Amino acid sequence: MIIQNVTVIDGSGTAPIENAEVGVAGERFTEVRPSTPDAVPADGEVIDGRGGYLIPGLWESHTHLAGYAAALPEPEQVPFVIRALADFLAAGVTTVVDLGGSLDIDRAVRTQADPGETAKLYYAGPVFTGVEGWPLQAHGNPALARQVSDPEQGRRLVRELAEDVDFVKFIYDGEPGAPDKLSRRALHVMVEAAHEAGKKALVHIRTHADIEDAVAAGADCVEHAPLPSGDDELTEAGKLADLLANSGTYYCPTLVTWEQLGHGGDRGYLQELLVDGILDEAKARTVAARPGFGRPFPHHPAEESMARFRYGMRTLPIMHAAGVKIVAGSDVALTIPSPPLALLRELQLFAKAGLPPAEIIVTATRHAAERIAMPSYTGTISAGSVADALLLDRDPLADPSALSDPAGRAATIRQGKVLPRGNRIE
Template sequence: MLKRTPIPLIVLAAAAILGACGGADPESSSAAATEAPALAIVGATVIDGSGAEPVPDATVVVRDGRIESVGPAAEIEVPADAEVLDAAGKTLVPGLINAHGHVGATLGLEGGHYSRDNVLRHLGLYASYGVTTVVSLGGDEPAGVEVRDEQDTPSLDRARLYVAGPVVTGDTPGAALEMVNGNAAMGVDFIKIRVDDNLGSTRKMTPDVYGAVIERAHELGLPVAAHLFYLEDAHGLLDADVDFIVHSVRDREVDETLAARLVEADVCYSPTLTREVSTFVYESEPEFFSDPFFLASAEPAVLEVLRAPESMVRYRESASAQRYKEALAQAQENLGALSDAGVTIAMGTDTGPPARFQGYFEHMELGLMAESGMSPMEILVASTGDAARCAGLEGVGTIEPGNWADLILLSADPLEGVENLRAIESVWIAGNEVSSVSARSSRPSS
């Protein structure tokens, strides 16, 4: 999890040398050595990600990558050394958190290309759409752990990453526990399991196996995120003390008992509605293939393959694709019911595998959540503050002093409709402005 950034030893040493040499006041020399110039974002309406009422005409002061102060302009002093960004008439929200994605393996429409460069490329793509933190739940390799370990810095300029390592599998407790121990040794943040038979085509992890996995993971201090499909398995996983359900129940309507159990156990639910969309949407050319917001990052070669008639036929003739199309409707109905019952929802998409487009699909997910009955404020909180809490992340998700300055500046009010989260003026990670899709789409074509 995120930790507070200590003052670098080299800075402390420099301050000590200056103090010993005299000439300058020790206190002022120390302050100059430890304080970087500030950024002050002034005039925006701040929606802080906690569910609190928006704060109009606010000031947010950022220093050393973190939020130093935030509040109404009348209450917050702008430091004399601050670079001032006039954001009057705009809205400032926390960077979005994808509580279920995948990073590093896909190149074009192929998997199996995990590398450091690909991890960084994917994190840059997420960031360009305002997704400033990604919880990667499966397929992670040591290069991803290394990238994660480098992110606790004020110079960060791409999305943050948390990892689960390989998805834990096994037909016996012993085989599965060997994977748990291996993942823990690699330094993962989560353990991910799959309790699903892929519409009856594969063997499902049994309760004795996933029970052993959850028990061992908890001994190691690691939370367990579970992929599922069936209502019965949701109850079984709660019996085993699972920490996070990271797909929708899709086989039938959820019951009141499940909602009550999720609330009582404080177990979050990540619907990943766009996962379902990706299984069938390419049976014809999707509308979003002409959306400039999508095209700003789309690879023409990938679109060409998905537009091919033979590709569309494969999707149309796939029995599983048609079954998942039905499952999407059930998933949306269940999301609405669980949200209304007070279950904590965390935005997640399962993006990262081929044709599940990182960044764009997160915004598609927000629209599907709205169709499911969630309000714009509920969706924003599920994609920021609650997503951070559900994943156990510190220092991100809300605009408050001490947190990293991972921010999106918008030209429209997202509480008037989640589609306004696409109105990105700029994206900031640790107070550093990064290239956004809005910047890409405004560049002249070469």
């Protein structure tokens, strides 16, 4: 297949390549070159991308599909995740990174999901936490987390799990010294064990001190915008940005998590989502009628969540200016009707925070792929990479809303095959 006469935004963050031609053979990109009108591939398939913009398929870098599914009756669990992956693909999201859930569900999904109809799934399986730590405090399901009481036990558990997962997730949240929080020593030992097994280590944090400890332990990414300390926030953020940039640690702020939890049952927030195209009137009514709408979320009070949201929004440009490698992930879909829409909202929030459009694309493509280092899924349009891409009708560098507007997608390409136009998520 050849995609001709298209502007390529390859996900690397470099300037667009105008009037380009992209070759695809099997599941891989083969070349990006100037358009040659007479070029005909072996299979004869040519897509005229004239007036369009080709970007890598988007990545959701922080969700919990196998966690959502674990609360369902067993016969519904795997079908739920497969449907969600199909919804992601319909939204232009070709790769999904699940940061904590049932390993049995994850493995069954990988076996049963049709790659032509679903987004690619990478997963952490159960997360590591302290004794009765988060998320066991709220959910109590041992399939979601493994408790660690001492460093050597943690090392052994990481080694056992690493064979079955794509990366390892640690919860480093709580009061220092409390049994529900991993000790610094345990975090160091367990991150080291993950790296020895060839796996990336992703660390959920709450405070600036948690981030400092995670970076010192060798974390590859810190998950979530932190709670501000109450001191000079911008100076504090500058120091944090320098730490992350200098260490090469990725940062996944999940702003949409804190936005949802901070607003709780605020119907004015539903109106904002309506204006921004995330909800329509019918979806807004459905969300407002949910039994849990407006109820406090375990472990994350609304006031604290709003503080993290505002801090994350204010400081995102500081992170970018310092060279921090930012990653797009959504975590939860509570007020937002579905996980794919939560990711698209995260991209909207990046734009509202002032992140340049080219960087927004990088957060949901190249940085997302680098963060977990999966072979061939580079998050870029480049020779040898898996051919996942979106053909957009509008320039996402001039109008970032093109990334979240389904009407602007001319085509979705998954593993070198063009999916039917008009896929929509419910």
